[in-house]
Amino acid sequence: MWDAVRESSIGQITRLVFRRPDLLPYPEELDSFELPACLSWSPSVLLDSKLEDELKKQEGRSRRVEQYVFSTDAPRNNGPDPVIVDWYSPSDPSNPQNWTFAKKVWITTQMGLYTFAVYIGSSLYAPSEAAVMSTFNTSYEAATLGIALYVAGYGLGPLLWAPLSEIPAIGRTSIYTVTLFVFAWLALGATVVNSFGGLLALRFLLGFFGSPCLAAVGATLDDMFAPWKLPYVLTIWSASATLGPALGPIVSGFAVSEMGWRWSGWELFWLAAPVWLLMFLTLPETNPETILHRRAMRLRACAGRSDITCEADLRRAHMLTTRQIVVDALIKPWEINALDPAVLYTTVYASVLYGTYYSFFEAFPLVFTDMHGFNLGESGLPFLAFMPGLVIAISGYIIWFRLQVEPKMHKEAPPLYGDPESRLFPAVATTILGPIGLFIFAWTSRPDIHWIVPIIGLMVLFICFVIAFQCMNFYIARCYPKYSASIFAANTFARSCFAAGSILFSKPMYDKLGVGGGVSVLGGLSVLCAGGMVFLWRYGDKLRLRSRFAQS
Secondary structure: OHHHHHHOHHHHHHHHHHOOOOOOOOHHHOOOOOOOHHHOOOOOOOOOHHHHHHHHHHHOOOHHHHOOOOOOOOOOOOOOOOEEEOOOOOOOOOOHHHOOHHHHHHHHHHHHHHHHHHHHHHHHOHHHHHHHHHHHOOOHHHHOHHHHHHHHHHHHOHHHHHHHHOOOOOOOHHHHHHHHHHHHHHHHHHHHOOOHHHHHHHHHHHHHHHOHHHHOHHHHHHHHOOOOOHHHHHHHHHHHHHHHHHHHHHHHHHHHHHHOOOHHHHHHHHHHHHHHHHHHHHOOOOOHHHHHHHHHHHHHHHHOOOOEEEHHHHHHHOOOOHHHHHHHHHHHHHHHHHHOHHHHHHHHHHHHHHHHHHHHHHHHHHHHHHHOOOOOOHHHHHHHHHHHHHHHHHHHHHHHHHHHHHHHHHHOOOOOOOOHHHHHHHHHHHOOHHHHHHHHHHHHOOOOOOOHHHHHHHHHHHHHHHHHHHHHHHHHHHHOOOOHHHHHHHHHHHHHHHHHHHHHHHHHHHHHHHHHHHHHHHHHHHHHHHHHHHHHHHHHHHHHHHOOOOOO
16 A cells, blocks of 8 residues: 555655655665665676676767776776666566556556547547637638647657656656646646637647657556567557547537537546546556666665666666767657668558548548538547447457467567567458448448448448557567667657648548548558558568668
């Protein structure tokens, strides 16, 4: 009980404000604590081989690093060699991998609620567009910026939040709680704002400050679960991300029609504020480097020794120049996209799928309101078609992974765990469902055909959508482990920007080509992407052998 309070944000703030180690103490701060044998040795303890290898790699890249690299053959000249703090034992209870299953489930649940609250915020606004046009006397295109800027904001945010969350002195939990606190108050501001420009600015900032759920939640789950268990958790967690935009128009549609456009903002505030409070009170830090960083600080204080440190701190102390760090964080992802066909393909395919998904916010009123007479609240109900598609996709993927992949991962060496291209098979098997679902929707969106038929097309499309994302993310994480965080950040930015653009261009496209013609264009793009998935599955191993970035 007290451990959970101590590890939460409120526990850390309490310790910091009162500056009392005996308040919610750690084991190292108790009088009964004894230094582990490794820390009781002479300060001349040398670096472990793992850190030495890492520093030697950096030595080859920078003369600056070369001046600080330590080895067993050449001790430092400016003081004793540091003592590296690690887990006390393989069963150390501070290691997130050793936490109880109940604790892991509770943290995963919070991550799901957090992600759902952020993602639903993009589409809660959709039913308010007509009222916003009337209130602020703007055009339809201007009103749709409320969704487009939100999506662009949570595409841009990971470029900042992802690298920040990896800094041991900051960690992931502090990023979550600070940004979600700001997010909740921005939601309140967007509810009461009285200028259209202010509304758009707040909508963009909402997406930006909500984006840590995109930037770091996957890493949070990776901190706790073994590689062969992580895909199950990620698959279930991703449901909160995919359902959020689908349920937004349903949640706010009826309320907005009765209470006005500001009601959608109140709903977002009422959802975000309790989630923030829950995380503030009960969410612990999961980043192992941050946990060991804080342990090293406590040990230095209780032992009165300055030579105690952790591997992450020592590695960062000898990092490359700031310019090189910025290049790795901001330039490297786009360099990989430009030079590696496999990464470029996954970025393009993800962008097409995401853009198609968000284009339906403009297509639904044309089909279900204009053609079939749905009112404002009812026009969001067709998004429920995504739920059975999601259940089918997740169930099928989990069964396949359990029977075909997990047994092999136990036997194969990391990071590839066998043949990564074989993990693309579910996406290959279902990729044709994307064009099928789109063409069903396109060619049956007519007043003389019952509205249930295009909804069936949506369900078929969503099966492809969910499985394609799961397979591509798993493939990238295994093939490009060194650059996966940067690649995912660039992928998120690209697909969010394309989705933001699709919100703006889809309505003029549907007005010009009709819903059937416009969705057929998207179906044609998905056919090309389907061919790319088959090609990657068949020849991905050869692409990896030629890549300077992939694990081969």
